[in-house]
Amino acid sequence: MKINILKGMYDVLPDDAAAWQLVEKTVRDVCNLYGFGEIRTPVLEKTELFERGVGKQTDIVKKEMYTFNDKGDRSVTLRPEGTASVVRAYLESGLGAQGEPVKFFYIAPMFRYERPQAGRFRQHVQFGAEYFGIKDPAADVETILLLLSIYDRLDIKYELNINNVGCGKAGCRDSIRDGVKKYFERNLPKMCDDCRLRYESNPLRILDCKKESCMEITEGFSGTGEISCPDCKQYYGEIKKLLDENAIKYSENPKLVRGLDYYTTFVFEVSASGLGAQNSVGGGGRYDSMVKDLGGSDVPAVGFGSGIERVILAMKSRNPGKQYGTKPKIFVVFQGEKAYKEMLPVLSYLRNGLNINACAVFGKSLKAQMRAANKSGAAYAFIIGDREIEEGRYKLKNMETGEEKEIRSGEIENLNKIFGVSI
Ligand SMILES: [Zn+2]
Ligand SMILES: [Zn+2]
Incomplete structure (x- = not known):
């Protein structure tokens, strides 16, 4: 019996991996331009890190x-989100110990045991x-610009939503909580079970509820920002x-709270077309108390996260049928015993000597090789048979136009030159 993949997991196959590589390269390039350095933290952390960093009352935890x-x-947990681990590493590394700004980016798998859906x-x-050490609106906006620049380069169409969720200061988040509770109090019997629990433990999350009946009631809520403190x-x-x-x-969404407790004052979310009803592709905000909550000093921070699976969905819906992979430039076709001996040296020469993306299939008839060459999408077929070797002339066939060129054995070194920029 064959062993299947775990529920809720997926494999990335080569055709798709090309899109993944493009996203990852774009993230690295743009983060580099913005002065963010890459950080890689372990997949496994102490459970306590997420309980304290993300919040015991969140759905995640x-x-x-x-x-x-x-x-x-020891109780350990597979990282369910990125920020808590980065804050822990920021504190342990001692970078920013003198209060200087520190900018990190990451590309990393997250694990959540939730009901799998599209x-x-x-x-x-x-x-x-994650951007540590600066509390200035320009840092928030620069962080948003970083995320949007990545989306722009990936040709994603998006909308930015923002909100003020209040801070941890006495009278700010507490008043917002009270305001939310006061607003929902009389409608509570009409709301879902989850929201009735949230009402006691984490009322702001009611604003996040995606159940139709709850959303209708939320409609009339004036927003969190209006109740927040003057700062x-x-x-x-x-x-x-x-x-x-x-x-x-941007649009202001006075009900935007994001799924995490740690945000202070400013949150944002980016939605993209082509993702269906749950169209969020990324988001983030300011989290000025997490560094302190995790044992550090009072260090302000702002950051974002974006799911690559959804980014790729958005890219594909915008450019349906687009191929992200590279095709071979030359497909080498062999026929005969002498040619068989030449196969690997010729391929090695093309790949390592001339840096040309070349491929071949072995143990197949000439006809099957030509079929494979066609299917591969290669620009040229380089045909080597025993007769060609004896005569010292090879054939290079342009797969698109069918045009054939003769290459003399002494000219193979010049393949790049012969075809100039086209190879
Ligand atoms: Zn406040
Ligand atoms: Zn609800």
Whole structure:
């Protein structure tokens, strides 16, 4: 009996891997331009890191973590999101110990034990960025610009939504909680079971509920920002001004809270077309208390995360049928005993000597080889038979036009020159 993949997991096959590589390369290139350095943290961390960093009351920590005891009987968890691990590493590394700004980016798999559905997996890969040490609206806007530049280069059509969710200061987040509770109090019997629990433990998450009946009730809520403290209002206002000045289009969504507890004052979410009802492709915000919550000093921070699976869905819906992979330039076709001996040396020469993407199939008839050459999408077929070797003339066939050129054995070194830029 064959062994199947685990539920909620997927394999990336070569055709798709080309799109993955493009996303990863774009993330690395753009992050590099913005001065963010790559950080790689372990997949496995102490469970406590996420309980304290992400929040015990979040759905992620309560329901979705892959948590187990290791052989030393320590509770460990497969990373369910990126930020807590990066904060831990930031603190342990001592970078930024003097209060200087530190900018990280990562590309890493996350694990959540949730019900698999379209575009949602139990292992999914996220890229993200975290910017420590600066509390200035320009840092928030620069972080958004980084994310949008990545999307622009990947040709994704998107919309930016922003909100002010209030901060941890007394009278700010607490008033927002009270305001939310007051608003939903009389409608509670009409709301879903989850929301009734959230009402007690984490009322802001009610605004996030995707159940139709709850969304209808949420419709009339005026928003979190209006209840926030004057500092939050001012900070948020300055961000909006900067977004305007930098011609970044956005919509305000006064109900946007994101699924995580750690955000303070400013959150944003980017939705993309082609993803269906759950159209969020990335998002983030400011989290000014997490570094302190995880044992550091008072270091402000802002960041984002974006799921690569959804980014690729958005890319593909915008450019249906687009091939992201590279095709071979030359398909080498062999016939005869002498040619058989030449196969590997010729391929090696093309690949290593001339840096040409070349391929071949072995143990097949001439006809089957030509068929394979066609299917591969190669630009040229290089035909080597015993007769060609004896006569010292080879055939190079342009697979698109059918045109054939004769190459003399002494000219093989010049293949690049013969075809100039086309090879
Ligand atoms: Zn506040
Ligand atoms: Zn609900």
